Amino acid sequence: MIEKIQTLISKQNIDEKIAEIASMIEKDYEHKDIHFVCVLKGGVVFTVDLARQINKNVYLHFMDVSSYGEDTKSSGDIKILMDLDESIKDKHVIIVEDIIDSGMTLNMLKKRLLGRNPASLKICALLNKECNKTDNIDIDYLGFNIPDEFVVGYGLDYAQKYRNLNYIGIISFEEE
């Protein structure tokens, strides 16, 4: 199979959107310290690019989670593969995620982190597949709504590949 990638969102469009989101966050957190919780691995490129556009101190935290697949609905929980190494109690936290599909993972992560008593907790996502929502989720800062296609690049992978593309593309497969 040959993997083909067709550009969906260009580097320039991503850069412009990140600048917009950064200035909104700067305004909203004018007198507050900002604590980003980056959801690994996909969120890492977006997190660092966004943080670099914010003209005040941004603390970076990293976390890796996975959902339990079909069981997640019933168990209502996620598996924490790598936890934060500092407390977020009384901090102003923004979860930074690459993409929201069903919304399940992020909803459960939000619940978990709220249990740690941050001063506030918001969600920032670069991409959202609107049509796939099984869970209601409030996205405080959103880059782009996208169609229900599998996308790669800018942190997002297919089989751990393509994370380093500087644009977002739709991947398709063709016979050799």
Ligand code: IMP
């Ligand atoms: P959700 O729990 O259904 O919202 O799943 C979101 C997670 O699925 C994201 O954090 C990604 O890791 C993964 N994911 C969903 N859609 C895509 C895609 O198009 N490309 C790459 N990863 C995706």
Ligand code: MG
């Ligand atoms: Mg992810």
